[in-house]
Amino acid sequence: MSIIAITILALCAIGVTAAIILYFVAQKFKVYEDPRIDEVEEALPAANCGGCGYPGCRGFAEALVKADDISNFNCPVGGAAVMSHVGALLGHEVKAADPTVAVVRCNGTCENRPRTNQYDGATSCSISASLYSGETGCQHGCLGLGECVEACNFDAMYMDEETGLPVIIEDKCVSCGACVTACPNNIIELRKKGPKSRRIFVSCVNKDKGAIAKKACDVACIGCRKCEKECPFDAIVVENNLAYIDYNKCKLCRKCVVVCPTNAIHELNFPPRKEKPAAKPDAKTVKPAAAAKTEVKDAPKAEPKANDSKEETSDNK
């Protein structure tokens, strides 16, 4: 009996002593952590994608709390809503950043870009890129082995089996940039989502001379500079035989799309073109998207106004 009592007492004594020691040690080595970090972390989407440039949401929260000015910080997943919430928590004024989305700048489908050889190595774009130029005559374009799809943590991409190219599901894309980093050929770019998701971009990264590019792929940018001359806003620059549209300058007038001889410039989520010029913005008469090559002299501003009710999503090539 006494043994049981002694054991219990001894254990209690050890427990109490340890508790006292631990209490003082905890006091001595206490690490102060800003309670706001937890709050901010709570507000973040917990996707831990690294799209903000910090190691996970916790790291981002720490950086946000530490910073004096958070205007340069952006959570691509949460977007403006989350950032304004975070701003409110930390007492900062937050200007809404333009949402961005990933776009695949290659339209080298099996049809447009014939295969010249067959790759049977390891299924990895980086390995293929380190070995040779790829299965087609274009050494810049998509290798089609899906490393970007594998990198996507949000199920926002898939490989289109018919075209052999990755497709981005706009609604799911959080613009974290994982696919951008994964692509060895730097095909994917984060671009401003644009009003009503309307975007214009050059869907090609081929820097070869026109003739070579065209031979390799029917829809390659040949660097003819027609779009550069056409653009009224100086948004297009042709460098190394490749046009690039600056999305901050682009006013979405779509003039470049029309002049491009190889259809390398893509427009996304625009309503079908009207037959008549914008002088008479009649929203009722619309032409099918297939006839997009007709010369249209639209005033850029008339565009959205005339077609507000006609939201249509063209397929994301």
Add this chain to the structure above:
Amino acid sequence: MLKTFSIGGIHPAENKLSADSAIQALPIPQMVSIPISQHIGAPATPVVKKNDEVKVGQLIAKSSGFVSANIHSSVSGKVFKVDDIMDASGFRRTSIIIKVEGDEWLEHIDRSEKLLTEISASKEEIIKRVGDAGIVGLGGATFPAHVKLSVPPGKTAEVLIINAVECEPYLTSDHRIMLEKGDEVLVGTQILMKALEVNKAIIGIENNKPDAIAHLTKLATNYEGIEICPLKTQYPQGGEKQLISATIKREVPSGALPIEVGAVVQNVGTAYAVYEAIQKNKPLIERVATITGKSLKNPSNWMFRIGTPVKDIIEAAGGMPEDTGKIVGGGPMMGKALSSVDVPLTKGSSGLLLLPREETARKATKACIRCGKCVSVCPMGLEPYLLMVCADQKNYERLEKDAVMDCIECGSCSYTCPAHRPLLDYIRLGKGKVGQIMRARK
């Protein structure tokens, strides 16, 4: 008991189909395209422009740094253009394209067959002229030869090792050079010995070439300080570090160069090219390549002008067989499949292998069963299965710690893997990334 290297190694089927075929001169094509980067290091700078007349042996692109090499015209004619054309890996690189007119050589090049054994050039002169002649390591790595001959201060070379191993299956170009140009090779070796100020040279030859061993052993009695060392047939004995281990039983430390253990290794083809450059004033404008394959009509060895299209040599060997699945530039172990037959043969083209379709098909990859075969065959003592996983997971720190940079990319691991895992593909990728990280750190 024959000598060989200390750890790892495999012995794939030798398939030396073209061993009995004497070296023939490949007809000069109508057009050659000579890339300005056929070596390791900085690409050369073109010194000719469109419509310039060039003669055989004329400098057309100048070395643009210490680790770089001169490039000479292999034909006479007119420069058609200097443009980007597809290289062996499909990427467009600057090349000098020359339209052939006749075959007019520069006057100071001695084209006679006469053997010149007297070495009059001094050490400095030899190194300079080897550099001027644009000679690179002809074993396949294409490292500029004059760089290897310039021993860094504080180090001394003790022995020259001539790599006549030709451990790659199928290839026989070095074998034929030894049989047909034995004396020239030995004089070339003596020139290299003089440049390095060593009095001993070892020529390592695998014992699957008994005729070459016998022939050179007989000839070597006329030359001082040259020893012929027969070696057990074992892949990858032609690797620099493996050959040093096999011939002089010294281990080159991780990350170090052979000069660290007092050795300099040069290929037997390089020795022949050095002979031609020093004794005959002939720059590196042609070399020997094997074209081979089981279905090929005429597996053979050809002396070709640099810049000749691949399709010409295939034509010369009897045309492309119906069942060709892959055309490999180099041997089957380390060679790389070509994406087109229009690409030119370069200084590094030691062979061309046409593999039938059924032999090229990759087998389905299965899970690693941890059998450790890759570890036992790795000649560098690495753990390929682990390196592959680390490369796949982008764990570059671990890769560096596990000495991925020591990998010589011989492919023994992939060859031996019973689960057909693409070990080398991933290791090479990881090696590239780690290399980038290490260079960035400097």
